[in-house]
Structures are given as structure tokens and as C-alpha cells.
Amino acid sequence: MLSDLYSSTQTPDLKVIDLAKQFGSLIALDRVSLHLQPGSFHALLGENGAGKSTLVKCIMGFYQPTSGEILIEGRSQEIKSPSVAHQFGIGMVYQHFTSVPAMTVAENLVLSRFDSPKLINWRQEMEQLQAFMEAAPFQIPLTRPVSQLAAGEKQKLEILKQLYLKSRVLILDEPTSVLTPGEADEILGLLRKEVTAGHLSVLMISHKFREVMAFADEVTVLRKGRLAGQGFVKELTIAAMAQMMLGEERTAKTVAKATLIAETPVLEIHNLCADKDNGLPAIATLNLSVHSGEIVGIAGVSGNGQKELVESLAGQRVPTAGQICVNGEPYTATRAQMFRHQVFVLPEEPLQNACVSHMSVSENLALRTFDRPPQSKQGFLLLRVMRQMAQTLVQTFSIRTPSVNTPVGNLSGGNVQRTVLARELSSDQIRLLIASNPCFGLDFAAVEYIHSEIVAARNRGVAVLLVSEDLDELLTLADRILVMSDGKLVYEGAIAEVDLTTIGRRMAGHSS
Amino acid sequence: MMVKHWRKTLEAICIPIGALLVALVLFGGFCAIAGANPFGVYSSIYRAAFGTWSSFQNTLIRAAPLMLSSLCTALPARLGLVIIGNEGAIVIGGLSAVAVGLFLDGSAPTIVQIGMALGGIVAGGLWIALVGALRHYRAVNETISSLLLNYIAIAILNQLVSGVMRDPSSLNKPSTYPIGMASMLGTLPGTRVHYGLLFGIVACGLAYLLIQRTTFGFAARIAGGNLRAARIAGLPVGKLTMAICFLGGACAGLAGMVEVAAVHGRANESLNANYGYGGVLVAFVARHNPLAAVLVSVLLGGILASSGILQRSHNLPDATALVFQGLVFLVVLYSESLYGKFEMFKERSAIAPSVA
Numbered sequence: 001m002l003s004d005l006y007s008s009t010q011t012p013d014l015k016v017i018d019l020a021k022q023f024g025s026l027i028a029l030d031r032v033s034l035h036l037q038p039g040s041f042h043a044l045l046g047e048n049g050a051g052k053s054t055l056v057k058c059i060m061g062f063y064q065p066t067s068g069e070i071l072i073e074g075r076s077q078e079i080k081s082p083s084v085a086h087q088f089g090i091g092m093v094y095q096h097f098t099s100v101p102a103m104t105v106a107e108n109l110v111l112s113r114f115d116s117p118k119l120i121n122w123r124q125e126m127e128q129l130q131a132f133m134e135a136a137p138f139q140i141p142l143t144r145p146v147s148q149l150a151a152g153e154k155q156k157l158e159i160l161k162q163l164y165l166k167s168r169v170l171i172l173d174e175p176t177s178v179l180t181p182g183e184a185d186e187i188l189g190l191l192r193k194e195v196t197a198g199h200l201s202v203l204m205i206s207h208k209f210r211e212v213m214a215f216a217d218e219v220t221v222l223r224k225g226r227l228a229g230q231g232f233v234k235e236l237t238i239a240a241m242a243q244m245m246l247g248e249e250r251t252a253k254t255v256a257k258a259t260l261i262a263e264t265p266v267l268e269i270h271n272l273c274a275d276k277d278n279g280l281p282a283i284a285t286l287n288l289s290v291h292s293g294e295i296v297g298i299a300g301v302s303g304n305g306q307k308e309l310v311e312s313l314a315g316q317r318v319p320t321a322g323q324i325c326v327n328g329e330p331y332t333a334t335r336a337q338m339f340r341h342q343v344f345v346l347p348e349e350p351l352q353n354a355c356v357s358h359m360s361v362s363e364n365l366a367l368r369t370f371d372r373p374p375q376s377k378q379g380f381l382l383l384r385v386m387r388q389m390a391q392t393l394v395q396t397f398s399i400r401t402p403s404v405n406t407p408v409g410n411l412s413g414g415n416v417q418r419t420v421l422a423r424e425l426s427s428d429q430i431r432l433l434i435a436s437n438p439c440f441g442l443d444f445a446a447v448e449y450i451h452s453e454i455v456a457a458r459n460r461g462v463a464v465l466l467v468s469e470d471l472d473e474l475l476t477l478a479d480r481i482l483v484m485s486d487g488k489l490v491y492e493g494a495i496a497e498v499d500l501t502t503i504g505r506r507m508a509g510h511s512s
Numbered sequence: 513m514m515v516k517h518w519r520k521t522l523e524a525i526c527i528p529i530g531a532l533l534v535a536l537v538l539f540g541g542f543c544a545i546a547g548a549n550p551f552g553v554y555s556s557i558y559r560a561a562f563g564t565w566s567s568f569q570n571t572l573i574r575a576a577p578l579m580l581s582s583l584c585t586a587l588p589a590r591l592g593l594v595i596i597g598n599e600g601a602i603v604i605g606g607l608s609a610v611a612v613g614l615f616l617d618g619s620a621p622t623i624v625q626i627g628m629a630l631g632g633i634v635a636g637g638l639w640i641a642l643v644g645a646l647r648h649y650r651a652v653n654e655t656i657s658s659l660l661l662n663y664i665a666i667a668i669l670n671q672l673v674s675g676v677m678r679d680p681s682s683l684n685k686p687s688t689y690p691i692g693m694a695s696m697l698g699t700l701p702g703t704r705v706h707y708g709l710l711f712g713i714v715a716c717g718l719a720y721l722l723i724q725r726t727t728f729g730f731a732a733r734i735a736g737g738n739l740r741a742a743r744i745a746g747l748p749v750g751k752l753t754m755a756i757c758f759l760g761g762a763c764a765g766l767a768g769m770v771e772v773a774a775v776h777g778r779a780n781e782s783l784n785a786n787y788g789y790g791g792v793l794v795a796f797v798a799r800h801n802p803l804a805a806v807l808v809s810v811l812l813g814g815i816l817a818s819s820g821i822l823q824r825s826h827n828l829p830d831a832t833a834l835v836f837q838g839l840v841f842l843v844v845l846y847s848e849s850l851y852g853k854f855e856m857f858k859e860r861s862a863i864a865p866s867v868a
Contacts, residue, residue, distance in 0.1 A: 316743040335746030345744055354744050356737030367734060367745045371727040379726050 011038040011168040011201050012072050012089055014059070019068035021054050028054040030225045031068065036169065039198040041191075043212040043233070044205045045245050046222035047445060052205045055222070056171050059203075060092050061085045083114050091167025093158045095174050101147035105140050105157060112161045136160055137190035148278055150303025152183050152469070159187065172204040176211060182471075182504060183301065188215045207447075209238045210472075221245050257479075258459040260293035265328075266432050266463035267313075272322035274308045282308035283487045285322065288465075290432070295454065295464040297478030298489075299471055301507050305487035306467045307348075310436040313465070314345045316353075326432060338368075344424040346435040354420045357409025361401050362390035364408045365423050397422035414446050425453055433457055436467045451477060471503070483507055523857035528797075531847035535840040542835060548826040557836070560821040561814025572705045573775075575813030577602070579712030580767035581791025582798065582805040583719050584640060587760040588654070589800040590723050591753060592736040597643055597658025598764045599788025600665030601636040605765025606772040607669055608635030610779040611677070613691040613772075624695040628769050636765015637758040639665070644757030648750045666784050673780050687780035697774035708770030712809070715763050719802035722759075732756050764791065790816070793841045799848070812837065 014036040021029040029051045036042050046052045058065045061079035069076045072088050079085050082092075099108045106129050110120060126142070133139055138156050146154065155175060162170055170191070176184035192215045194200045206212055212219055213233060221229040221244040229244035267290040276282040282305045290296045300306055311317035313324065315333030324331045326341040337343070347353035355364050366386045369375050375386050390404040399418045401411055408419055417438075424433070435454065439447040454477060458464050468474050474481055481498050483491035483506040491506040493499070540550030561571050584598040612631030616624045643661065646652035672678075674686040697707045723729035735742035735749050742749055768783060776782050790812055798804035819833035826832075 314744050315746055316740055333743075333746055335748065338746040347744060352738075353740050356734055356741055359733065359737055363730070366730075367741065370730050376727045379728065381725055381727060381730055383725075 011198060013038050013074065014090070014169055014201070014203075015071040015074070016055070016059065017069045017071065019055065019058055019070070020066050021051075021058055021063055022066045028225055029058070029065075032220075032222065032225075032227045034220050034230075036201050036203055038201055039195055040217045041195045041202045041215055042204070043216035043219045044203060044222065045207075045212065045219055045241060046205075046228075047245060050222040050245075051225040052222055053173065054225075056092065056173065056203065056205065059085065059090065060171065086114055086165065086167070089166070089168035090171065091162035091165055091169070092171040093155075093162055093173065093175055097146075097154045097158060099146045099154060099157055099161075102145060104143050104145050105149075106142040108146055108157065109142075109161060109164050112165060114165070132164060133160075136163060137194070138187065148276070150301075150307075152302040156187065159191075168200060170200055170202045172202060174205050174207065176206070176208065182507065184211065185214070191215075207442075209241060212241070213238065257455060258293075260459070260461070264292040265289045266292050266326060267465060268325040268328075270323045270325070272309075272312065272324065273320045274305075274312045274317055275320055276308060281320075281487060283312070283319075286487070286489060288482070288489065290463040290465050292431075292463050293458060293461045294480065295458050295466055295478045297474035297481045298465070298467040298484050299474050299481055299503060299507060300469070300484035302469050304484050306436070306469075306484055308487075309484070310345075310347065310434060310467055313434050314347060335371075339372075342427060342429045342431040344368075344427065344430050344433050346420060346424050346433065346438045348437040348440055350420040351409065351413070351416045354423075355408045355416060358407050360405045361394065361399065361408050361411070361419060362387045362404035364419055365390045365393050365404075368423060368427075393422040393426055396426070414442050417442060417446070417450075421450060421453065425457065430457060430460075430462045433462050433464045434467075435464065437469060438466075439468075439470070439473060447473075519857050523851065523854070526857075527847050527850055528844060531844045532840065534847075535836075535843040538843065539836045539839050542839070543826070543828065543832075546828055546832075548828055553822065553826055553828070556821050556825055557815070557818040560818035566704075567817065569704050570817040571810060571814040572709050573813070574816045575809040576706070576708035576712045577767040577771055577787040578790050578794050578809035578812055579716050579806055580708075580763045580770065581787050582794035582809060583715060583791075583802060584636075584760040584764035584788075585792045585795035586798065586800040586802055586805055587719060587723070587756050587763070588640075588644070589795065590729070590736050591732050591756050592739075593644070593647065593753070593757070594655045595640060595643060595658045595757070595760060596655055596789075596792045597640055597661050597761075598767075598791040599784065599786070600658070600662035601639045601761045601764035602768040602771070602788050603662075603665040603669050603783050604639045604768065605632035605636035605761075606768030606783040607672060607779050608632055608765070609769035609772050610688050610691060613695055614689055617692065617695075621695050624691070625697060625773060628691070628695075628773050629766060632765040632767075632769030632772075633762040634765070636768060637762035639765070640761025641754050641758040643761075644753045647757075648753045662788065669779065669783060670781065677779070679778070682778075682780070685780050685782075687778045690778045691773065693777070695773070696777055697770065706770070706774035708767075708774050711766060711770060713806055715766070716802040716806045719759075719763070723802070728752075728755070764788065767791075790837075793837070797841060797844045812840075815840070 016032065016034040018031045018033055019029060020027070020031050032051070032055060044052050044055070054063065057063045059070060059079065061081045061084050070079060071077070077088065100111065103111065106126060109129060110116065110125055129142055133142060138160070140149065140153055140157055140160065146157065149157065159175065176188065188211060191200065191202055195202055204216065216233050219231060219233050219236065219241060220227070221241060223245060269286060269288040272283055272286045273281065274283045286309065298306060308317060312319045313333070326337070326343060331337055331341065345354070351357055363386070366375055366389070370381060370386065375382055375389065387404050393399070394401060394404060397418050399422060400415050408416060411419065433454070438450050438454070442450070454464060454466070466474065466477060475495070478495055480492065480494050481503065482489045483503055485506060491503060536554065540554070543550045543553045560567050562568050581598045581602060584601055585595055588595045609628040609632040613624050613628045616627045639661065640658065643654050643658045646657050647654040673688055677688040678686050679689040699706050700710065723733065731747050732752050734745065735747055735752050739749065767787060771783055771787070772779055794805050794808045794812055798808045815833055815837050819830055822828045822832045823830045
């Protein structure tokens with residue numbers, strides 16, 4: 001039983017009163033109050049920059065509030081550091097993974113303890129971990145290195161870590177942005193059960209109204225650092241919450257899909273095979289074609305070969321067999337071919353995959369074009385032109401940066417994403433766009449923007465391959481959906497005739 | 513824009529100078545323990561390195577090969593490679609330069625010199641390109657392989673100068689036949705400093721332009737900054753690795769040619785005079801910036817030039833200059849960790865700059 005995981009300590013009552021945090025002249029958080037009752041599931045909504053992260057970082061002791069109080073069990077407490085927060089039973093799961101990739105799941109769990117012993121008795125630890133894992137709401141093989149886990153499994157490990165640390169108040173920062181809807185529902189459902197049983201309270205930062213409606217008891221909405229609304233979820237509608245969040249009634253701006261007959265194949269993949277980093281096969285003889293003016297969506301639970309497929313197409317991984325053709329010609333992702341066929345990629349984790357973090361925004365925007373006129377002349381860079389073009393892109397794509405000379409690593413996640421988007425979508429003649437979880441961790445204004453850009457590209461006749469772990473996203477955008485499981489495509493259907501039950505079963509690896 | 517960055521600029525100037533002062537204090541302690549008056553030693557070093565025009569020329573003569581050699585580390589560093597095979601590239605470059613020089617014996621001196629330079633450049637370049645190939649195609653650690661290649665290069669030198677290439681008249685110090693006075697590199701007008709200094713300064717300037725202003729340098733910086741981003745942009749990482757390693761090795765090879773053609777006149781064990789390791793240090797202290805490498809080379813050249821006087825006037829062992837060199841570099845490398853740690857150097861956009 002999961003209840004065995006918890007010691008006899010009570011789930012504490014957490015109250016935040018008039019909390020404010022000021023950074024220089026910027027007021028990040030302006031007198032926000034919040035009450036997390038024991039055994040309740042509280043959602044924290046707000047757009048990027050609304051102050052959600054600042055609020056939870058104050059609770060976790062990363063920041064010291066400028067004014068206001070944090071009450072635990074009714075007593076005012078000063079939380080000086082995350083380890084103090086841990087003593088009060090408060091733990092946080094971050095949006096970015098915090099595990100050591102080269103170490104195993106078991107090692108990471110032991111490492112996460114605040115009271116790590118000087119000597120580790122591995123036999124004893126493993127027995128305890130095994131017992132813990134059996135009782136935990138989800139399981140991950142203890143001996144597997146974290147680097148071999150898929151994104152979804154890594155996120156599960158982050159949550160398991162907090163359970164292992166016996167945290168009774170769990171703060172989750174967009175925990176489901178890397179999970180499939182099925183996984184998300186499963187994890188949140190299990191957490192919900194624990195909350196209902198009174199073992200935990202959860203404070204979850206989210207962008208997804210669906211999850212808030214389904215799992216949360218209460219919701220607090222922040223806008224521009226201020227409290228924009230608070231209430232019980234059962235008394236609120238999505239429209240009301242969206243209005244609190246955006247300050248106005250949300251109008252969904254979806255670009256109408258033009259009716260196109262997708263005939264000309266742009267991307268053709270013949271019998272492609274590729275290995276994982278550890279040398280085990282990830283993709284087995286995969287065949288796929290994407291036509292001009294078509295969005296082909298690839299659904300699947302993370303870790304079933306999608307990452308390797310995208311990397312093979314993007315030039316980051318050498319396939320072990322098979323052929324990729326673009327516009328009928330063999331394609332090996334060289335720079336010349338990318339330019340000739342106008343192939344662009346929106347990879348996941350753009351800072352790690354598509355940017356050089358210490359180089360400037362303008363240099364990163366020039367990654368695809370720096371070696372051609374007008375940005376260069378006979379092998380010499382024309383830095384002025386590069387900066388001017390960057391200025392234009394920064395404006396067109398509303399990238400928020402102090403200047404185009406700022407290192408891209410200093411920008412917020414959403415703005416890094418916009419930078420890559422600007423680079424990859426600004427060409428007039430895109431023929432093929434490969435996108436992988438392009439909206440990972442973005443607020444919904446940004447998501448909507450990216451979605452409309454992708455559909456607009458499709459309407460211009462671009463062939464789009466969209467790999468996503470967000471089934472809702474695929475259902476909104478794709479013309480055709482394929483399901484990838486265990487390195488193979490196991491389902492294909494036009495959007496009009498997809499059957500969600502079948503997709504779910506195939507994603508889960510059932511063959512019928 | 514410039515106003516905003518003055519603190520950063522000040523930081524980049526103050527930290528290395530501070531490090532130098534700390535190193536001087538530590539070295540003073542060392543001298544005191546060894547029984548010499550630290551202040552006397554300081555003034556001797558200064559006089560021997562920069563005190564007179566004549567001593568400064570000595571410094572410059574030593575700085576020239578250091579500049580060229582430092583590029584062998586600084587250029588590949590922009591691609592994220594840590595290469596310390598400078599010594600080997602100098603030796604191979606020098607050997608090859610002598611071989612070409614002897615082969616062209618009798619041609620016009622300019623032809624011989626150009627041939628020797630090309631020989632040094634190509635041989636040194638290929639030597640380090642081998643390191644790049646091992647790195648890129650076989651994933652061999654470039655630091656270790658380039659270090660090991662140093663020993664191989666020195667062994668080849670010893671084998672050749674005491675074997676096939678030996679001049680029988682060189683008795684105590686086996687050497688190759690001399691290239692002949694006529695083919696030696698001349699000196700800059702009005703000085704004792706040979707043309708190698710000009711080569712060094714020009715090479716550093718070109719290297720800076722190459723990295724900062726050309727598409728090739730841009731591609732290398734991308735690949736050095738994030739290999740995955742470079743792959744997604746379709747950049748030929750293998751070719752870039754080979755090319756930049758070749759260029760780095762070529763500079764060190766040219767240093768070998770300069771040593772042979774301007775100083776020794778022949779190849780022997782003097783080629784292996786630690787300019788390679790000195791170059792590694794220069795590159796790190798200059799933070800792999802070729803322009804800064806020019807200045808750091810002069811500084812290190814000065815320290816090397818003072819070694820004799822420490823022995824003569826202070827009765828200190830001749831390795832004392834190396835102790836000083838080691839201290840300077842340790843402290844300077846340590847100071848790298850201090851960037852961004854001082855409150856006074858943090859950019860404050862709200863506060864108007866005042867006279868500090």
C-alpha cells in the first residue's frame with residue numbers, strides 16, 4: 001500500500017499571506033495569498049511571467065520574500081533554503097529534470113536524500129528501494145541509467161523522488177508537459193487518490209484547464225504578479241478561469257485549414273532503422289511518407305523511438321539502415337541538402353538541441369543562413385546585416401530579449417522557443433517541417449501561436465511531420481495520425497476517421 | 513551599448529592584473545625561502561624582461577614561437593577541443609622544414625625559406641589533423657592522444673638527428689646538416705628580432721579574424737558551443753574538426769620552422785625547448801583569444817628571458833623562472849573562477865556609470 005510510504009507525520013497546513021517579491025525595480029509577486037489545506041489538490045494557473053514560479057520558489061526557500069508571511073500549521077516560518085522546506089515536508093518537482101543522467105534510478109534516489117550517508121550499504125538500500133518501488137504509484141526499473149529513460153519516465157522519477165523523501169506537500173511545476181494524456185491522467189489520478197486519502201496535498205502549476213477541471217479542488221489564478229482569482233474548481237467554468245488568466249474572454253484563434261489534396265510526396269522514409277544511444281535498436285524498418293500540404297502526426301508514449309526518428313531526420317543521428325528521400329532525392333541531412341530542399345526542424349528542448357546558449361540571439365537566429373548572402377560575402381560575416389535581420393525577426397516573432405546581442409541562454413524558455421521558431425519558420429520556401437513536441441512547457445498563448453504558425457505553413461503547401469506526446473495537439477493539427485510503438489508504426493488513420501480507443505490501445509502496445 | 517558593458521570590460525582587465533600581483537607575492541615568498549631578496553628578484557625580472565631595449569628584444573625573440581604555438585591550442589579550443597600537442601607539432605614542423613630546406617639547398621634563399629615554411633606548416637598541420645581524425649572518427653580523447661604524440665614526435669626527432677639526417681661533424685649534440693647562413697630568416701630592420709615575431713603577430717591577427725569574422729569561424733563556434741545544434745544546422749562537424757586542427761597544427765609547425773630557420777639553423781634537441789607547453793599556457797591564460805595571446809606571449813617570453821639573470825645575480829636555480837611561470841599560470845587559471853563573483857563588476861542597468 002502506498003500509505004506505508006508515509007511516516008505518521010501529518011500533512012501540514014500551508015498558508016501564504018500577502019507574499020510579495022521584488023527583483024530590483026520589477027515586482028514579480030504583489031501581495032498574493034493562498035491557502036493549501038491538508039489533503040487538497042490546488043492548481044496554480046497563470047501565463048508565463050505571471051509569478052507562479054516566483055511564488056513557489058518563495059515557498060521552497062529559493063527566494064526570500066520581500067514582504068508577507070508563510071504559515072505552516074498556523075505558525076509563521078522563515079524558509080531559508082530548500083532543505084528547511086524539506087524539514088516541513090514540502091517538496092517540489094521541477095519542470096526541468098534534476099536527475100544525474102549517468103547514474104541509475106536507484107543511485108539518483110539515494111542521492112536525492114538530504115541526509116545522504118557517508119557510506120552506502122547498497123544491499124540494504126536496494127532492499128528498501130525495492131520495497132518503496134513496489135508500493136509506489138508507478139514503477140521504474142531501479143538499475144536503469146537515467147540517460148536511458150524517456151522523458152515521461154524521467155518525470156515519474158522526479159515525482160517518485162519526492163515520495164521517497166516523504167514530502168507531504170508536493171509542489172508540481174507543469175508535471176504533465178512531457179507526458180502523454182494517458183500517462184498524465186494516470187499519474188494525476190494516482191496523486192489525486194493520495195490527496196483524497198489525506199496522505200498528501202498538491203500544489204500544481206499548470207496550463208491545462210482539462211487537468212485542472214479533472215483533478216484539482218481549488219484554483220488560484222495569477223496575472224502579472226497579482227492575484228487574479230481564486231475559488232473552488234467545481235464552482236468555476238473554463239471560460240471563467242481563462243478570463244481570470246488573460247484578463248479578457250479568450251478567443252480561440254485557430255487558423256482554418258485550407259482544403260488541400262495532399263498528393264506530392266515530400267518526405268519518404270524507406271525501411272529506416274536506427275539505434276538508441278546504448279546501441280539497442282530504436283526504430284525497426286520504418287516506412288512513412290509525408291505529402292505537400294499535409295500534417296502527419298505521430299503519436300506514442302515517449303521512448304518508443306520518436307526521439308531517434310526525429311534525430312535521424314534532423315541530422316543528429318546516423319541511421320543504421322534504410323533510406324530517407326526528400327523531393328525524391330536521397331537525403332542525408334547535409335547543409336547543402338537542407339538548403340536545397342528547404343528542410344526545417346523544431347526540435348524538443350530547443351536550448352539543448354538547436355541553440356548555442358552562450359552565443360547571441362542574433363547569432364542563433366543566423367544558424368541556418370550565416371553562410372549565404374546577404375549575411376555573408378565571400379566567406380566573411382556581415383555582422384551588421386545579421387543583426388538587422390535578427391531585429392526584424394525579434395519583432396515579427398515577439399521575442400522578448402534585452403537586445404539581439406544578449407546570449408540566448410539568458411532568455412526564458414518560451415523566448416528561446418520563439419527564437420528557434422523564428423529561425424525555422426521565417427523562410428519563405430519551407431518544403432518540409434519536422435516538429436517534435438514544439439509546445440513543450442509553453443503557456444497557451446504561445447501554444448496557440450505555434451499551432452497557428454504550423455497550420456499556416458501547411459496551408460502554404462509545406463509538408464509537416466509532427467511528433468507529439470500531446471494527443472490533443474495531434475487531434476487539433478494533424479491530417480493523418482500514426483501511432484508509434486516499440487520502434488514501429490502500428491496504426492494509421494486519417495483525422496476524420498480516427499478511433500481514440502484504438503489509438504490508446506496501440507499506444508499502450510496492444511496489437512489489436 | 514558600450515556604456516552598459518564598462519563593468520565587464522573593467523572586470524576582464526582587473527582580474528588578470530590582480531592574479532598577476534598575487535602570483536608575484538607568492539613567488540616572492542618562494543624566493544625569500546630560497547634565500548633571495550624578493551624585491552631584488554622582482555626588479556631583476558623586470559630589467560631582464562622589459563628593462564632595456566636589448567632585453568626587451570630577447571623577450572620578443574622568445575615571444576614569437578609562443579604566439580604561433582599558442583594557436584595550436586587556442587584554435588581547436590573554439591571547437592571545444594583541448595589540444596596540448598603543440599610541442600610535437602613544433603618538432604615535426606621544424607624537422608620537416610629542415611628536410612625541405614636541405615632538399616632545396618642551392619636555390620634562391622627566398623625559395624628555400626618559402627619551402628621551409630610550407631614544409632613546417634603542412635607537417636605540423638597534418639600532425640594535429642591526425643589528432644582531430646582520431647577524435648572525430650574514432651572518439652579518441654584528443655588531449656591524451658595529442659600529449660602522446662608529443663613523445664612520438666620527440667622520438668622521431670632523436671632518431672633522425674642521430675641517424676639518417678645526422679651531420680657527422682655534430683659531435684656532442686647530434687644535429688642535422690645546417691641549412692646555411694644564406695637561407696636563414698633575417699631580422700626586422702634595426703633589431704635583433706627575427707621575422708618570426710611578424711609571423712606570430714600576423715598569424716594571431718588572422719586567427720582572430722578567422723574565428724570572429726568568417727563563416728568558417730562561425731561554424732566552428734557553433735560546433736564548439738553545441739554539437740547537437742551544429743548537426744541540426746547540417747554543419748560538417750568532421751570537416752570542421754579536421755580543418756581547425758590542421759590550422760592549429762600548421763601554426764605550431766610554423767613555430768618549429770621559425771626556430772630552425774631563425775635561431776638554430778639546423779634541427780636538434782633544442783627544438784624541443786618547451787615552447788609547446790608554454791603555448792598551451794599562453795592559450796589558456798588568453799582564454800583562447802588570439803589577440804590576447806600576443807600580449808600573454810610577450811609576458812611569458814619576458815619571464816623566460818629572465819631565467820639567466822636569476823641564476824647569475826641571485827644564486828637561484830635556473831628552474832626558478834619555471835616556478836614563477838607555473839605560479840603565474842596557476843593563479844591566472846584560478847582567477848577564471850572569479851568572473852562574476854565581485855559585486856562591483858556586476859552590470860547594474862539602473863545605475864548610471866560613475867568614475868570608479
